Amino acid sequence: MFKIATTPKMMEDAYNIRKEVFVREQGVPLENEIDEHENIATHVVGYDKKDIPFATGRFRPYKDGVKIERVAIIKTHRNSGLGKLLMSFLEEVAINKNYRNLMLNAQYHARPFYESLGYHTIGEIFLEENIEHIAMIKKI
Numbered sequence: 001m002f003k004i005a006t007t008p009k010m011m012e013d014a015y016n017i018r019k020e021v022f023v024r025e026q027g028v029p030l031e032n033e034i035d036e037h038e039n040i041a042t043h044v045v046g047y048d049k050k051d052i053p054f055a056t057g058r059f060r061p062y063k064d065g066v067k068i069e070r071v072a073i074i075k076t077h078r079n080s081g082l083g084k085l086l087m088s089f090l091e092e093v094a095i096n097k098n099y100r101n102l103m104l105n106a107q108y109h110a111r112p113f114y115e116s117l118g119y120h121t122i123g124e125i126f127l128e129e130n131i132e133h134i135a136m137i138k139k140i
């Protein structure tokens with residue numbers, strides 16, 4: 001179901017989900033959505049039984065671990081436990097690359113989602129693209 005993006009087609013699937021979720025749904029400007037970290041990041045994509053891409057996320061080396069970013073499930077596929085599975089897959093891939101420290105800047109509304117996965121908050125709430133965020137970490 002979840003795969004590491006290894007082809008241009010898979011990267012296009014990942015970007016299309018991000019455009020749908022972050023740009024159209026959440027109003028992040030398109031020019032901010034694709035950034036300078038895309039090439040070094042490891043991207044994952046989830047495909048459903050009909051082979052429709054429904055999930056994406058990426059991580060990149062950051063300090064003494066990785067930073068997980070752009071975690072998204074398309075609207076039609078939410079609240080079915082797939083977000084949790086996506087995060088588990090991202091963590092598994094990071095562990096296989098010998099990383100132990102995970103960090104992310106969660107949108108504040110999604111904090112309970114990451115807490116249920118063992119992340120805890122550090123620091124204060126901050127604004128990015130007018131969306132409230134909070135830093136969260138997990139050691140594995």
Ligand code: COA
Nearest residue numbers: 022028032033068069070071104105107123126128129135
């Ligand atoms: N306090 C203040 N500023 C902080 C911070 C903190 N605790 N932690 C990080 N920042 C700053 C840093 O400058 C950080 O850059 P860094 O990667 O060099 O540390 C920057 O905030 C934001 O990092 P990030 O959250 O990765 O966002 P971005 O700059 O790559 O892109 C958006 C900004 C809004 C386009 C991006 O957050 C986005 O697409 N948001 C929607 C998706 C999303 O929320 N993904 C995260 C879910 S896992």
Ligand code: COA
Nearest residue numbers: 071072073078079080081082083084106107109110112113
């Ligand atoms: N606020 C509070 N709790 C949430 C939540 C939210 N926004 N989204 C999910 N949860 C909780 C669920 O209730 C569930 O709890 P449970 O295990 O106790 O039942 C748990 O988190 C797992 O939910 P799941 O069904 O796996 O999540 P999902 O498939 O709906 O995916 C997101 C969660 C956040 C990835 C998805 O809602 C999404 O893509 N949102 C838009 C983009 C976004 O905000 N990304 C996060 C940026 S930090």
